[in-house]
Amino acid sequence: MLRILQFLYSLRSFLLFVLLEVLAIGLIVSNNSPQGAAFFNSANALSGSMLKTRSDVVDFFSLAEANDALLTENAALIQQLKTLKEIPDSVDLHLDSALKAQYDFKGARIISNSLRFAQNHLTLNKGAKDGVKPGMGVFNEQGVVGRVKSVSENYSVAISLLNTEFHLSAKIKSNDSFGSVKWDGKNAKKSKLLYVPRHVTAQPGDTVVTTGFSAVFPEGIFVGIIESVNQSDNPNYLDIAIELSTDFSKVHYVYLVENNNLIELDSLKQQAELTNEL
Incomplete structure (x- = not known):
């Protein structure tokens, strides 16, 4: 002092x-x-x-908190939009059935993402306590991202579209000819559209979207753009290369989609001894 x-x-x-x-x-x-x-x-x-x-x-x-809030709000808006677009069963005209949404949407943030492996995965910051379940589809504003594989209390892991074991039911938007999108493990920006019959007219620049057949994704979610069309080694099908719409090197926020009828559809397919294509 x-x-x-x-x-x-x-x-x-x-x-x-x-x-x-x-x-x-x-x-x-x-x-x-x-x-x-x-x-x-x-x-x-x-x-x-x-x-x-x-x-x-x-x-x-506070950006992270604001983004999470916007993501949740956007998921709610997407669900409302799907509800408004829902086509009621032409046989069942009960009001509650006609207005019931087939899909639920949730927002999530990617906290881990891999690109360099043959089987790539993503880790999300939402888990069972947030209503996330195995089998839910994962997408963002660009297009399809993957499908939830496993879930813990606070987190979940999804199979990326950049996974050689992932098959996605997709179609050519211009003519509704459908096939299966499967990544060949080479280029993170490109994939293949398989099993499209050779008589189908497909051209570079055509849009590829989900079919809605798999009960995982709604119909019409963007997958990519056809880059080239060639004759395949298999004489029955075309060799179609597509440029993926999703840039997996910049994916941060995603939406999770759940088909409310998935359990019933899976049970029916098991009874019929059918495999559920992704």
Whole structure:
């Protein structure tokens, strides 16, 4: 304490000078309108700049929370849109059945993603407590991303479309000719559309979307654009290469879709001894 007092005492002249300067500035500002206006304008500008910087910093650190909120809101809006577009069964005209949505949507954030393997997976920040279940489809605003494989309480793992074991029921939008999209493990931006009969007219630039046949994805979700059409080694089918619509190197947020009729459909297929194509 004594050293602090000694230090302040040694600066007494400087501190007195600063005090007098502040007093002089205060007298000038309070007794002269032009100088006072200039001072307060400068003070307001400095204060505004500091507040803006503080706001920008706070906004930056709250981006993740804001994105999660927007994702949840978008998922709800997508579900409402699907409800409005739902075509009721022409036989069953009960009001509750006609208005019931076939699909539920949830938002999630990708916390881990692989691209360099033959069997790639994604880890999501939502799990069983959030209503995520195995078998749910995963997509974003660009197109199909994958399908949920396993779920824990707080997290879930999905098979990526960039997985050589993943098959996706898809069709050429222009003529409804369907086949199966399967990644060949080579290029993360390209895939193959298999089992399209050779008599089908397919051209580069045609759009490929989901068929809705698999009961995992609704019909019409974007998959990619046909890049080339050639004759396959199999004389019955075309060799179709597509450019995937989803950029897997930049995927951060996704939507999860659940078919409310999936259990019933799977049970029926098991009874019929059919395999459920993804």
